[in-house]
Amino acid sequence: MAKGEIVAIKGLGGFHLACDATNEKAVTELRNRKLRVDKPFALMMPDIETIEQHCFVSDEERELLQSTARPIVLLKKKPESTIVEEVSPKQDWLGVMLPYTPLHYLILDGRPLTVDGTTTVHRPLSTVLVMTSGNLSEEPIATDNEDARKRLSKLADAFLMHDRDIHIRCDDSVVRVLEVGKLVPNSQYTKLPIYPIRRSRGYSPFPVKLPFDVPQLLAAGSELKNTFCITNGNYAFLSHHIGDMENYETLRSFEQGVEHFERLFRVKPEAIACDMHPNYLASIYANERAERENLPLFQIQHHHAHIAACMAEHGLNEPVIGVSFDGTGYGEDGAIWGGEFLVGDYKSFQRAAHLEYFPLPGGDAAIRKPARTALALLWSLGLEWDERLDSVAEFSAEDLVVLNAQLERKINTPMTSSMGRLFDAAAALAGVRQKVNYEGQAAIEFEALADPAEAGMYAFGVESGLVGVRGVVEALVKDAAAGIPIQKISARFHNGLAESVRETVAKISSETGIRSVVLSGGVWQNITLIGRTLALLKKDGFKVYIHREVPTNDGGLSLGQAAIASTRLRG
Numbered sequence: 001m002a003k004g005e006i007v008a009i010k011g012l013g014g015f016h017l018a019c020d021a022t023n024e025k026a027v028t029e030l031r032n033r034k035l036r037v038d039k040p041f042a043l044m045m046p047d048i049e050t051i052e053q054h055c056f057v058s059d060e061e062r063e064l065l066q067s068t069a070r071p072i073v074l075l076k077k078k079p080e081s082t083i084v085e086e087v088s089p090k091q092d093w094l095g096v097m098l099p100y101t102p103l104h105y106l107i108l109d110g111r112p113l114t115v116d117g118t119t120t121v122h123r124p125l126s127t128v129l130v131m132t133s134g135n136l137s138e139e140p141i142a143t144d145n146e147d148a149r150k151r152l153s154k155l156a157d158a159f160l161m162h163d164r165d166i167h168i169r170c171d172d173s174v175v176r177v178l179e180v181g182k183l184v185p186n187s188q189y190t191k192l193p194i195y196p197i198r199r200s201r202g203y204s205p206f207p208v209k210l211p212f213d214v215p216q217l218l219a220a221g222s223e224l225k226n227t228f229c230i231t232n233g234n235y236a237f238l239s240h241h242i243g244d245m246e247n248y249e250t251l252r253s254f255e256q257g258v259e260h261f262e263r264l265f266r267v268k269p270e271a272i273a274c275d276m277h278p279n280y281l282a283s284i285y286a287n288e289r290a291e292r293e294n295l296p297l298f299q300i301q302h303h304h305a306h307i308a309a310c311m312a313e314h315g316l317n318e319p320v321i322g323v324s325f326d327g328t329g330y331g332e333d334g335a336i337w338g339g340e341f342l343v344g345d346y347k348s349f350q351r352a353a354h355l356e357y358f359p360l361p362g363g364d365a366a367i368r369k370p371a372r373t374a375l376a377l378l379w380s381l382g383l384e385w386d387e388r389l390d391s392v393a394e395f396s397a398e399d400l401v402v403l404n405a406q407l408e409r410k411i412n413t414p415m416t417s418s419m420g421r422l423f424d425a426a427a428a429l430a431g432v433r434q435k436v437n438y439e440g441q442a443a444i445e446f447e448a449l450a451d452p453a454e455a456g457m458y459a460f461g462v463e464s465g466l467v468g469v470r471g472v473v474e475a476l477v478k479d480a481a482a483g484i485p486i487q488k489i490s491a492r493f494h495n496g497l498a499e500s501v502r503e504t505v506a507k508i509s510s511e512t513g514i515r516s517v518v519l520s521g522g523v524w525q526n527i528t529l530i531g532r533t534l535a536l537l538k539k540d541g542f543k544v545y546i547h548r549e550v551p552t553n554d555g556g557l558s559l560g561q562a563a564i565a566s567t568r569l570r571g
Helices: 024-034 048-054 059-066 102-107 145-151 246-266 281-292 302-314 366-367 369-378 397-409 419-430 443-449 470-481 487-511 527-538 553-567
Strands: 008-009 015-020 042-044 073-078 093-097 113-114 117-119 128-135 158-160 174-177 194-198 207-220 229-238 271-275 297-300 320-330 338-345 349-355 461-463 464-468 516-522 543-545
Touching: 008 145, 008 443, 024 128, 048 059, 048 093, 059 543, 093 397, 102 516, 158 443, 194 553, 207 302, 229 246, 229 302, 229 527, 229 553, 271 281, 271 553, 297 302, 297 366, 297 553, 302 320, 302 338, 302 516, 302 553, 338 419, 338 487, 338 543, 349 461, 349 487, 349 516, 366 369, 366 419, 369 397, 369 419, 369 470, 419 443, 419 470, 419 487, 443 487, 443 527, 461 487, 487 527, 516 527, 527 543
Parallel strands: 008 158, 042 093, 073 174, 207 271, 271 297, 320 516, 349 464, 516 543
Antiparallel strands: 008 015, 015 128, 042 128, 073 093, 113 117, 174 194, 207 229, 320 338, 338 349, 461 464
């Protein structure tokens, strides 16, 4: 690594790929080999003092970094840091962890290491290392020495191995500190809570204690950021991070993990729960196993599971207003949901309100290219495709004709109420990014630009059962065409959305009398949005619950599936 080379290092739950984080050429080469274009890399540093040279670290963040779990903690990068931009492109947050194995400490010690009394190994000159998962993008992390030699030989210049077997792969956990105390005076939280992004090494398989006893169940989780969950007594055991279930290798990792957990905790499922989406690999596994073993199968609506997961964490039993914002979830009407206001409990839910539907031309193609979503949104509102907009300039004249025809004829154009896709469209119309290299990239970069001093907002149309977007889109497009800075556009969008949540929740509360609000779904990883929303809801006197033990994204979904299925199984 001192020469800018990439080394595959065997860790506790799998291999890492490591290089010097201050060497632009080395980091760029790692991205090229790993096929990871823009998604941020994790870092490892030897001690808190080194971390503080590169990042701002609060007392709570320091406590997290030094905890026995040793997670990756998201920290604000200092302007003077020598860590190269390529580690975390277009972001001012870095994912940092401290060493957690003896081998890590030896590597980061800095002094020459003598092996077998004869060979001297010179350790990296830099004490700031990229430490990313040892795999090709989208594949499971390598755990076996021979498997690593085969799969990582084109990614690494050298290998650092040992003879301790890894029985279950386990990625590093990712957390952040959400400063609720600063956002919301007199908050119900006595201390700043951990806000999990990925729950894996260090936290799994520690259980979540449930507010009631449950039968032995298996909940298969979702397609993206998959975890599964098994239950016994009043405990829910969430698995380590499996990843995106998009290939056979990840499916096999999922199956091996299920077998291991059932053996470890001596659980023989009496029923199985899964997502409603019929084509998710986890759902297909659940269906086939339930049929093979003659077990009851519960197909759980995606956003109901999100809300139930947060309820289960907090031991809630009474009905709540659930605000579930994410990218994709199969709806009961066959559309793609994701901007949902639900009223319910573990037994059932009602869809009290949702984001206005708009078309998603090409489905996944629109997710990969937010410019498509942006133009589809304009088309659905009857707004012209202004040539001054970057989203329009992204397409040739012929492509625009084809896209218009696709929308007119409704060819492979599902309807969606997804808040994640609205963020994509807003980011594209504002000129942030027209296509993405990883999930949520446009929205993440859009948030990073938000001006905290901007008080203006775009007005969403909050009516009975519907959150309209016409006013927001018209104002955003006008500002973008007029050359208003993206920082102001982003802040106005976030401010307006937070206000629309407050208004919608207030309307639902006046109709139902419910004062407890649950926020769940991947969009709530947006710290700007959740901070402003929490402040508004608390000001109105609502009791607001957010995730503290499992991720607000799909990594926590299996907990909600288990809670709902157990309630239905018990009748």
